[in-house]
Amino acid sequence: MNILIVDDSMALRKILQRVIRQAGIVVGQVQEAADGLAALLCLEQFKPDVILSDINMPNMDGIEFLRKLKSCDTLKSFPVIMVSTEASRERVMEAIELGACNFIRKPFSEDDIREKFSLLAK
Numbered sequence: 001m002n003i004l005i006v007d008d009s010m011a012l013r014k015i016l017q018r019v020i021r022q023a024g025i026v027v028g029q030v031q032e033a034a035d036g037l038a039a040l041l042c043l044e045q046f047k048p049d050v051i052l053s054d055i056n057m058p059n060m061d062g063i064e065f066l067r068k069l070k071s072c073d074t075l076k077s078f079p080v081i082m083v084s085t086e087a088s089r090e091r092v093m094e095a096i097e098l099g100a101c102n103f104i105r106k107p108f109s110e111d112d113i114r115e116k117f118s119l120l121a122k
Contacts (some may be wrong), residue, residue, distance in 0.1 A: 001117075002028045002045060003091040006039040006053040007067065007083070012106075016052060016083065024080055036065025037081060052104075055084040055091065064092060065073050071100035081116055083108065 002088035005013045011083070013032045021027055031046045037060040039053070051069075055062035062082060070076045079101045084091075087105045097102060102116045 001025060001049045002030070002047070004031045004033065004042060004048040005052045006033045006051065006062065008054065008057040008093055010056075016108075019105050019108065019110055020117075021080045023113040023117070025113065031114075035088070036062060036068070039065055040068060040075075043069075043078075047112060048078060050117075051078050052083050053080055055082060055086040055095070059072060063091075063098065066095060066098045066100055079120055081120075101103030 005016055007013050007019045014107070017027075017030055029046070031042050031048065033042050035057040036053070039051070053062040053065060064085065066080055069078065069080065075097070080099065081104060082095045082100045083104045083106060085106045092103050100120060104112050104116055
């Protein structure tokens with residue numbers, strides 16, 4: 001599974017990669033982006049099977065990234081799982097309404113990751 005991880009924290013991007021592998025997800029290529037703008041640029045070259053995106057980031061936050069992604073015909077089919085401490089019902093619903101396929105709250109566990117990735121396979 002090729003994955004794009006979008007988060008402004010480099011440490012969290014590395015932790016997320018480690019937890020994904022520990023959850024038993026077979027990982028192919030992983031690309032990282034520090035914000036939504038960098039993620040859009042990355043998607044010009046890289047075609048992931050799933051995108052994991054934080055909400056609160058500089059330059060372009062996860063909600064704006066999701067909005068731009070889902071409005072583009074060539075990018076809107078990529079499944080996006082939001083990964084954030086931003087867990088208010090309104091924020092989660094906004095992400096889902098914009099096209100996120102799921103939401104993981106930080107801090108997350110291997111079980112959280114395994115559950116959300118198993119839903120992708122269905």
